[in-house]
Amino acid sequence: MKHPVLQVYDYHVWANKRLLEHLTTLPADVWSTEIQSVFPSISQTFIHIYIADTIWLGTLLGKPFTEVKTSAIHLSEKIKDTTIQEMEQLFLTLSEEYQTFFIREENLERAISPEHPHFGRLDTNVFELIQHVVNHGTYHRGNITAMLRQLGYTGTSTDYIFYLYAMSGANKKF
Numbered sequence: 001m002k003h004p005v006l007q008v009y010d011y012h013v014w015a016n017k018r019l020l021e022h023l024t025t026l027p028a029d030v031w032s033t034e035i036q037s038v039f040p041s042i043s044q045t046f047i048h049i050y051i052a053d054t055i056w057l058g059t060l061l062g063k064p065f066t067e068v069k070t071s072a073i074h075l076s077e078k079i080k081d082t083t084i085q086e087m088e089q090l091f092l093t094l095s096e097e098y099q100t101f102f103i104r105e106e107n108l109e110r111a112i113s114p115e116h117p118h119f120g121r122l123d124t125n126v127f128e129l130i131q132h133v134v135n136h137g138t139y140h141r142g143n144i145t146a147m148l149r150q151l152g153y154t155g156t157s158t159d160y161i162f163y164l165y166a167m168s169g170a171n172k173k174f
Helices: 004-023 042-060 065-078 084-104 126-150 160-167
Strands: none
Touching (some): 004 126, 042 126
C-alpha cells in the first residue's frame, strides 16, 4: 500500500500542473502582470513555490543549509524570467527528482534534524517535511487564485477532493 505522504505529494504535482495548464488558456500577459498581492506576479509566486520545493528536497537529501541556500539563490536568478511552459518542465523534472528520492528512501518516518542559522535545529521526520512541501504549495496556489480574480479571471479547482475525483476516473470537469 502506498504511504499517505506519497499520495499527498502526487496531489501537489497534480495541482501545480492543473493550475499551470489553466494559465496557458489565459492571455499570455497574465503570467507576468504586476499586481498588489503577496508576490508581485503569478510567475513570481510559482517561482517561489518551485524554489521552496528545491530547498526542501535538498534538505531531505541531507545537504547543508549553506549549500541549499547558495543553490537557491543561483536558481532564482536563472529562472526569474521563465515562461509558463518552462515552469511546467521545471516542475516535471523536480517531481521526478522527488520520485527518485521516494524510491531510495526506505523509511518515510525516518527522523531528520535539519539546522537553520536563524530558526535552529528542527527534530522532525521525512513525512512531516513532505507534508510541509504540499501545504506550502496549497497555500500559494490559493494566492494565485486570488491574483487571478484580481486580474478578472477565474481560477481552477485544485482542492484535494478534486484530485481524488480525478484519480477515481470521474468524468466531471471541475
